[in-house]
Amino acid sequence: xxxxxxxxxxKRRERVPHEIFATYWRDxxxxxxxxxxxxxxxxxxxxxRSQDAHLWPLADGVKQIADYELxxxxxxxxxxxxxQQQFQQASPLLFSDEQNMFDETLAYDLPEGSVTRVxxxxxxxxxxxxxxxxxxxxxxxxAGLAQLHDxxxxxxxxxxxxxxxVQKLCLHLTTPFINDNQHPPSPNVxxxxxxxxxxxxxxxxxxxxxxxxxxFFDSEVFKATLAGQAxxxxxxxxxxxxxxxxYVRDGKLTTxxxxxxxxxxxxxxxxxxNQQAPEVEHLLLKGVL
Numbered sequence: 001x002x003x004x005x006x007x008x009x010x011k012r013r014e015r016v017p018h019e020i021f022a023t024y025w026r027d028x029x030x031x032x033x034x035x036x037x038x039x040x041x042x043x044x045x046x047x048x049r050s051q052d053a054h055l056w057p058l059a060d061g062v063k064q065i066a067d068y069e070l071x072x073x074x075x076x077x078x079x080x081x082x083x084q085q086q087f088q089q090a091s092p093l094l095f096s097d098e099q100n101m102f103d104e105t106l107a108y109d110l111p112e113g114s115v116t117r118v119x120x121x122x123x124x125x126x127x128x129x130x131x132x133x134x135x136x137x138x139x140x141x142x143a144g145l146a147q148l149h150d151x152x153x154x155x156x157x158x159x160x161x162x163x164x165x166v167q168k169l170c171l172h173l174t175t176p177f178i179n180d181n182q183h184p185p186s187p188n189v190x191x192x193x194x195x196x197x198x199x200x201x202x203x204x205x206x207x208x209x210x211x212x213x214x215x216f217f218d219s220e221v222f223k224a225t226l227a228g229q230a231x232x233x234x235x236x237x238x239x240x241x242x243x244x245x246x247y248v249r250d251g252k253l254t255t256x257x258x259x260x261x262x263x264x265x266x267x268x269x270x271x272x273x274n275q276q277a278p279e280v281e282h283l284l285l286k287g288v289l
Contacts, residue, residue: 002041002077004084005110007172007202012071013103021071021101022046026245026261029101033094034247034257038086041077042248042257045136045204051240052210055135057217058236059226065140065196065237073136073202073239075114075172076107079251095186104190107183108174108200115153117161117169121206125246127256127264132167133213134206134241138197142234145199149173151232152201159225160205165216168206174199196235204241258284 012021025044034042047070058064078084098105121132141148152171161169176199183191207213216222247257255264258281267275274280283289 001079002113003080004078005041005113005172006076006107007110007114007174008074008076008105008107009070010072010074010102011069011104012101016101018049018071022243023262024101025072026243026256027263028260029094029097030245030247031257031260032097034253036087036090036094038078038083038090039076039248040079040083040251041075042246043075044243044245044247045073045075045241046243046245047072047136047239048242051242054214054217055238055240056137056236057222057226059230059233061230062233063235065138065235068138068197068237070239077113091184095184095189098184098186099188102186102189104192105184105186106177106191106193106197108172108177108202110172110174112173115171115173117157117171118166119168119170121168123168123244123246125249125254126244127246127254127261127268129243130241132206132208133210134168134204134244135213135238136241137203137205137236137238139201139203139233140196140235141199141201142232145176145201148199148201148232151228152203155228156225157203159221163216163221165207165212165219166205167208168204170204172202172204174201253285 012018030044033039049069078087139148139152153173157169157171160166177193177197179192179198207216245256245261246254248254255267255276259267279289
């Protein structure tokens with residue numbers, strides 16, 4: 001069971017083309033991170049900057065977080081503090097790689113973990129382009145982070161999770177990000193949060209399609225939440241998910257974690273069950289039969 005959780009926002013280097021960035025993150029950086037000892041959970045959420053402009057309606061008085069563009073979010077988890085320490089001791093190998101594609105990373109602690117309220121997608125070890133309409137919404141508080149967390153967990157999430165249109169709802173309720181220069185020593189990678197990003201609450205929500213999402217937003221059920229959103233949310237920004245890639249789940253490498261995301265996709269597409277035989281995976285992991 002995951003006891004220690006974090007959610008990290010990532011932004012690519014602007015001069016690295018998006019396709020190169022996404023492929024490197026999935027197939028080079030991903031397997032490297034997956035192999036580090038102690039890791040219990042590792043999921044990459046890739047974002048699209050070109051999705052439609054109606055990802056989340058703004059309630060009266062709520063603004064969009066300015067100058068905020070991301071290319072992904074990362075879930076990292078550990079089953080114990082000892083496992084987290086083991087990972088951290090080996091992580092300089094990982095941090096030295098971040099400069100190759102990341103311009104900025106911000107890691108937010110999740111003291112309550114990632115809390116899934118409903119999931120009808122069966123995406124626990126999903127690897128590939130996201131065929132549902134999934135978004136991550138980043139909320140910045142109006143009155144205080146604790147009040148925002150309470151509102152999201154006990155009011156808004158209750159309404160959304162009970163709606164049949166919502167296929168998945170997961171909350172990542174973060175602690176404030178502190179700009180203390182004590183974050184992972186990734187050379188040439190920024191770790192600074194401006195005011196609207198220092199305190200965030202993050203929601204992952206999925207619908208069957210963009211049409212289903214837009215119809216739900218036009219419903220009386222959703223419109224009834226807007227007044228509460230206005231009271232508790234000062235700013236927000238929604239990001240469309242283009243792909244979901246699971247590398248480690250319950251402390252075990254997935255095929256993507258062992259082989260890279262695209263290789264895992266090919267194995268799945270061709271039904272190459274021999275590639276998942278224990279002796280093959282042992283050879284690839286250990287280098288010996």
